[in-house]
Amino acid sequence: MNKSKLIWKNLSWLNRLVVSGLLGLLVLVSLNATVKAQPRNASSAKLDRIWVDYDITEGGRKGMRIHTKFTVYGMKNVASYLAIYFETSDGKRLKDTNKSFYSTSGEVALYKELQIGYDPGVYADLAVFMPYEELDLEPGEYDLRMDVDLIYKAGGLIQHMTYEKFVYTQPDATVDEAPLPTSDTTPSDGKATVEKVWVDYDITEGGKKGMRIHVNFTVRGLKGIDSYLAIYFERANGDKLMNTNAAYSSKNGQLAVFKSLKPGYEPTVYEDAQLFVPYEEIKIGKGVFDMKMDIDLIYKNGDLFQHLDFHDFVFKRAQ
Numbered sequence: 001m002n003k004s005k006l007i008w009k010n011l012s013w014l015n016r017l018v019v020s021g022l023l024g025l026l027v028l029v030s031l032n033a034t035v036k037a038q039p040r041n042a043s044s045a046k047l048d049r050i051w052v053d054y055d056i057t058e059g060g061r062k063g064m065r066i067h068t069k070f071t072v073y074g075m076k077n078v079a080s081y082l083a084i085y086f087e088t089s090d091g092k093r094l095k096d097t098n099k100s101f102y103s104t105s106g107e108v109a110l111y112k113e114l115q116i117g118y119d120p121g122v123y124a125d126l127a128v129f130m131p132y133e134e135l136d137l138e139p140g141e142y143d144l145r146m147d148v149d150l151i152y153k154a155g156g157l158i159q160h161m162t163y164e165k166f167v168y169t170q171p172d173a174t175v176d177e178a179p180l181p182t183s184d185t186t187p188s189d190g191k192a193t194v195e196k197v198w199v200d201y202d203i204t205e206g207g208k209k210g211m212r213i214h215v216n217f218t219v220r221g222l223k224g225i226d227s228y229l230a231i232y233f234e235r236a237n238g239d240k241l242m243n244t245n246a247a248y249s250s251k252n253g254q255l256a257v258f259k260s261l262k263p264g265y266e267p268t269v270y271e272d273a274q275l276f277v278p279y280e281e282i283k284i285g286k287g288v289f290d291m292k293m294d295i296d297l298i299y300k301n302g303d304l305f306q307h308l309d310f311h312d313f314v315f316k317r318a319q
Contacts, residue, residue: 042074045150047161056129058272060265063131065272066110069124070161072150076119076207079153082112082126086135089143089165094135101134104155108135113153115247117278118207125212126205127274137170144168192219192297194309203276210278213257217308219297220267226300229259229273233282236290236312241283248281251302255281261297279317286317 049069056065066084086108087093096102096109103109112128114121135144145165150158195216203212213231233241233255243255250256257275284291292312297305 043072043078043158044074045070045072045159045161047148050148050162050164052164052166056271057269058129058131059261059263059270060268061131061133063129063134064166065127065129066146066164068126068128068148068161070126071123072114072116072121074119075114075116075121075158078116080114080116080158081151081153082114082128083149083151084110084128084130085147085149086110086130087145087147089145094137094144096134097136098134101130114206116206121207122204123206124204132168132170135168135170137168139170141167141169191221192217192306192308194295197293197295197309197311199311199313205276205278208278208280210276210281213275213277213293213311215273215275215295215308216271217273218267218269219261219263219306222261222263222297222305223266223268224262224264227261227263227305228298228300229261229270229275230256230296230298231258231275231277232256232294232296233277234292234294236292241291243281243283245281248277255283282315282317284315284317289315291315 047068047070049067051067053065053067056063058065068082072080083103085093085103094108096106101108101110110128110130112126114123143165144167145163147163148161150161152158195218196214197216198214200212200214203210205212215229217229230250232250235241241255242253243249244253248255248257255277257277259273259275261270261273290312291314292310294310295308297308299305
């Protein structure tokens with residue numbers, strides 16, 4: 001009897017040891033699973049390419065158009081900006097003097113708000129324009145660089161993407177480089193002319209496939225006035241296409257895209273004003289459709305300044 005009790009006692013101890021070990025293992029597995037299940041900030045970006053077009057004129061101002069090709073991850077519907085800061089080659093930020101192209105800390109900067117509808121979000125060619133005069137530099141030659149970042153709209157770095165070096169020469173002011181003289185025209189007798197309209201199809205921007213519309217035009221009578229280049233979409237017979245997304249519609253619900261303008265000179269030349277519309281915003285069903293764009297200049301309150309052009313195109317959506 002005593003021997004049996006001893007065996008039983010030993011077996012109970014072994015059982016307790018095994019059970020304790022199993023419980024410990026289960027706790028470790030559970031903790032590990034919990035750590036893996038914890039949400040984490042997975043927002044990131046991968047820059048594929050950056051390139052620059054120099055000596056571009058936009059809105060009557062000479063500058064550089066900066067192109068970026070990149071992919072963002074974990075950023076769907078997250079309010080964010082592509083941010084480009086300008087600094088000397090040794091990393092000293094240029095200070096802003098006129099409160100135009102600047103950061104909250106008073107440094108020369110350029111921002112482009114992102115609208116990311118997918119994960120990942122792909123920007124095949126996100127272009128931004130920087131006027132030379134906004135670098136706020138005295139005459140001379142400078143070794144500069146751009147600090148290209150992805151940031152939250154509320155503030156805070158998501159990811160630094162690259163540094164892009166360039167050499168900039170700020171010339172002495174001369175008669176040849178002075179702005180064109182202001183004419184006697186007023187907004188009521190302004191005149192705009194279109195040189196060219198062209199479209200890049202099947203462009204991906206922010207993870208959305210669509211078309212990028214380019215407009216080369218000259219405007220008089222809008223110097224210093226907040227206004228918009230507006231493009232409205234309709235069928236070839238004039239029937240308006242409607243849209244419920246406020247980001248791609250006019251006040252009356254017509255499918256439209258807008259580019260904010262504030263011309264700096266008389267006249268002002270826009271060599272390549274660009275607007276992007278996702279295909280998914282074209283609510284027209286499946287098939288092949290003859291369509292057109294109504295291209296206008298409007299005041300900030302929506303009133304028409306001048307109709308510029310109609311541009312016909314064919315829209316196809318697979319069956």
